[in-house]
Amino acid sequence: MDKQYSDSSERGIRIEGLKKRYGHGDTAVDALKGVDMYVAPGEVVGLVGPSGSGKTTMLKCLGAVIEPTAGRMTLGRDVIYDDGWKIPDLRTLRRDKIGFVFQAPYLIPFLNVTDNVALLPMLAGKSNAEARKQAIELLKALDVEHRSSAMPSQLSGGEQQRVSIARGLVNHPPVILADEPTAPLDSERAMAVIRILNQMARQFDTAIIVVTHDEKIIPTFKRIYHIRDGVTYEEAGEGRGFD
Amino acid sequence: MISLAGRDILHSWGKFVFTGIGLGLLIGVTLTMAGVYRGMVDDANVLLDNSGADLWVVQQDTLGPYAEPSSIYDDTYRGILGMSGVARAANVTYLTMQVRQQVDGGTRDVRAMVVGITPDGPGHPGQPGYLVDGRHLTRGHYEAVADIAAGFALGERIRIRRNEYTVVGLTRRMVSSGGDPMVFIPIKDAQEAQFLKDNDAIVMQRARTAQNPALNRPGVPGLLDAVIASQSTNPTVNAVLVQVKHGADPDAVAEPIRRWKRLTVYTRAQMQDILIKKLIATAAKQIAMFLVILAIVSAAIVAFIIYTLTMGKIREIAVLKLIGTKNRTIAAMILQQAIALGLIGFVVGKISATFWAPIFPKYVLLESGDAIRGFVAVMVICVLASVLAIRAALKVDPAEAIGG
Structure with missing residues (x-):
């Protein structure tokens, strides 16, 4: 059984002075130059910025996919990174503590909807029946239960994205990283996805960071982090529509 | 835990089965080549058995x-x-x-x-x-x-x-x-x-004998007839x-x-040695070369197929790694698919060889032992062939699942 992290009442994510440098010497590029960010449990914040501003690098650092150069990251009471990884098993960290929602849903094409969602609890050691039950409950909450036996190729774009959100939420991670989740969707479906993310954040007390440059959804965030040249600037958003 | 390999095979079973059939035909050819060699050895033994002899007395x-x-x-x-x-x-x-x-x-x-x-x-x-x-x-x-x-x-x-x-x-x-x-x-x-000889040859031979003064002496009656008689009979076996x-x-x-x-006398063991190690030795080496080449080609094809199938799932593998799937789960998925492909190939190959062996003009002997050895070889080849794909899959960066 993999290491289970301590349950924490403080489920938010905090980043202090996060830096990431690619390359060495004269060719080195500082993608992140000391980023600060805090997202509370149940909160959905936007991370916006132009291409090349460091959004994806930041997402990869937050997702424990690439190693930052310096800084500190905490998830709840767990220090994940402090000028070096403090968690020995990043794979288990990603599986249990971080949910991912991608620009394209990237569902596993040879698994049906239920098993796409149930795969994570199964990987965490739950029985197939238990994992599927958990997946069905989430699919019901996201209103795609009726498609539970369908293959991903049989779903519409909106349905695929909802299944992808279900997969990100199924292990009840304290933080979800959503990378351009509304990019391939029209306005109506994009707003539906943001509405679902807000509902899920409140329902599961999850901190959600939405990386986007989709003008349609930016006004929905209460707080927005702008990132430019590897530095973040926080501002209050309009936050309309989803309370 | 669900079987990722099994689900993937079921999802694209048509592609998988047709690939397996293609591989199976190649395995069938390999098994048949082994059968041709066994048939040659069996023919040699049958020749000895059918002679009913314990000793062969020869020149x-x-x-x-x-x-x-x-x-x-x-x-x-x-x-x-x-x-x-x-x-x-x-x-x-x-x-x-x-x-x-x-x-x-x-x-x-x-x-x-x-x-x-x-x-x-x-x-x-x-x-x-x-x-x-x-x-x-x-x-x-x-x-x-x-x-x-x-x-x-x-x-x-x-x-x-x-x-x-x-x-x-x-x-x-x-x-x-x-x-x-x-x-x-x-x-x-x-x-x-x-x-x-044909009649013309006999007439010519008799004329040549009659023209030979050593064999057609005027003072020795009957000599020419005796020589001609000896030329037209064969007292040897x-x-x-x-x-x-x-x-x-x-x-x-x-x-x-x-x-x-x-005279030279051979026992059964010595005659078997002559037939198998001398008479059919070159043909056996020829077949052995074919077997080696076919095995290498089969291995290359399996490796290529598994590698291609895996490369077609790079994005899925990146997602699986990102969401916390263990490397051994991904490796097992690829290995199981390689083994499944080998199993399909072997079954198709064995059935094909069994059906087409009797059509061959010479005896093709498909031995159970060869089938078992072939099965083990196919499995080993599939496992080895999957190593390349597993290495490629394990090198996939989970970051590839995240855009940018």
């Missing part, structure tokens, strides 16, 4: 009668019969030639090994061991017993050189080491057929087949024949 310093020409006088067997430990002995002559068959409105030539035997009935050295139809040779001339693979029917008349023979019996699995069906005829006919008495040691029986008759 001194030759590897006759199968691997080299051998010629000994046809009365040699009488002396051998009187030697200690010998139960039965009989002359035998082997000729590989075309036997002509009359078919509707024409003729058909059948490549066959014509065996000249003494018509002494079953159990005698050189006789076909059993018949599937008809009777054994009983007359001294113009009767034949043929292997059914030759395609002759009972009562049919066949032509060997200038003489016609009636097929009086049919036998089965009596073949030469090269797989040609045997046709048994009386020894006297075989001796004649071995050196039989290829070998004498010997059966030893019950309990006698073939090596002990062979030794005095070698010593006193000035």
Whole structure:
């Protein structure tokens, strides 16, 4: 059984002075130059910025996919990174503590909807029946239960994205990283996805960071982090529509 | 935990099954090549078994009668019969030639090994061991017993050189080491057929003999006739087949024949050695080379297929790694698919080889042992072939699942 992290009442994510440098010497590029960010449990914040501003690098650092150069990251009471990884098993960290929602849903094409969602609890050691039950409950909450036996190729774009959100939420991670989740969707479906993310954040007390440059959804965030040249600037958003 | 490999196979079963069938046909060819080699060895053993001999007496310093020409006088067997430990002995002559068959409105030539035997009935050295139809040779001339693979029917008349023979019996699995069906005829006919010349050649030979002053002396009446008579007869056979008495040691029986008759004598083991290690050795090496090449090609194809299938799932693998799937789960998925592909391929290959083996003109012997060895080899090849794909999959960066 993999290491289970301590349950924490403080489920938010905090980043202090996060830096990431690619390359060495004269060719080195500082993608992140000391980023600060805090997202509370149940909160959905936007991370916006132009291409090349460091959004994806930041997402990869937050997702424990690439190693930052310096800084500190905490998830709840767990220090994940402090000028070096403090968690020995990043794979288990990603599986249990971080949910991912991608620009394209990237569902596993040879698994049906239920098993796409149930795969994570199964990987965490739950029985197939238990994992599927958990997946069905989430699919019901996201209103795609009726498609539970369908293959991903049989779903519409909106349905695929909802299944992808279900997969990100199924292990009840304290933080979800959503990378351009509304990019391939029209306005109506994009707003539906943001509405679902807000509902899920409140329902599961999850901190959600939405990386986007989709003008349609930016006004929905209460707080927005702008990132430019590897530095973040926080501002209050309009936050309309989803309370 | 669900089987990722199984789900992937079920999801794209058509592609998987067709790939497996393609691989299976290649495995079928490999199994058949092994069967061709086994068939050659079996043909060699069958030749020895069917001769009914314990010893082969041949011309001194030759590897006759199968691997080299051998010629000994046809009365040699009488002396051998009187030697200690010998139960039965009989002359035998082997000729590989075309036997002509009359078919509707024409003729058909059948490549066959014509065996000249003494018509002494079953159990005698050189006789076909059993018949599937008809009777054994009983007359001294113009009767034949043929292997059914030759395609002759009972009562049919066949032509060997200038003489016609009636097929009086049919036998089965009596073949030469090269797989040609045997046709048994009386020894006297075989001796004649071995050196039989056409009429023009006989006339010319007689004229040349008559023109030779050494053979046509005016003062020696009857000399020319005697020389011509000796030229038109063949007092030799290829070998004498010997059966030893019950309990006698073939090596002990062979030794005095070698010593006193000035002939070479081979035991069963020595003759088997000659046939398998000398006569079919080159063909066996040829087949072994084919087997090695086919195995390498099969391995390369499996590796290529598995690698291509894996590369087609790079994004899914990146997602799986990002969401926390263990490397061993991903490796197991690829390995299981490689093994499943090998299983499908082996089943298709075995069935294919079983179906097409009887169609081959020569005997193809598909042994269970070879099938088991083939199965193990296919599994090993599949496992090794999947290593390349597993390495590629494990190198996939989970960051690839995140855009940018």
